[in-house]
Amino acid sequence: MPPKINKKRLSALIAKAVDTEGVARMQRVADACNAGIDTDGYKVSTEGDKPLSKHSYRATVITADAEAMRDNLRHNTLIHNLHLAGGN
Template identity: 60%
Template sequence: MARSRITFHEQGWDDIAEQVIETEGVDRMKRVADAANEHLDRDGYKVSVEGGDPLRKRDFRATVITATADAMYDNAKNNRLVSEFHRAGGQR
């Protein structure tokens, strides 16, 4: 019996992953950033999207970053990103 082979279309997979991150991941991480920013005087937590050419292994992602010194201090002291991660939620 002949062995079946699956051909993986890498660019097609990247297009699908990028679409999912843009439509689902960014909204979820925005909710986390907004919840974390409620504890600061000005917005210091921001959503970052990475992926594409220079990255390879599981390269598309949406993350929340500490963009200011206040956010870095708040996160270090209160573990803010972990404590607000539940705000990412599921379907909305």
């Protein structure tokens, strides 16, 4: 018989990992992207288990204004700076 998984505790553990590791990594990407434009249009976003449910906790960088959207469209800025997130 497989072990029972406490889904509430698992969600809390995943959320903590995203908040402590993921946000800092994505903030480095957002900061590098913002260095090339006049606004802070690249922002870190986190989502929990409600919108997509299954294992959907994540930290992402979004284009939050028109300048960031144009910049990313023209230069693939997010892709070029993604390596700054680091990781093992």
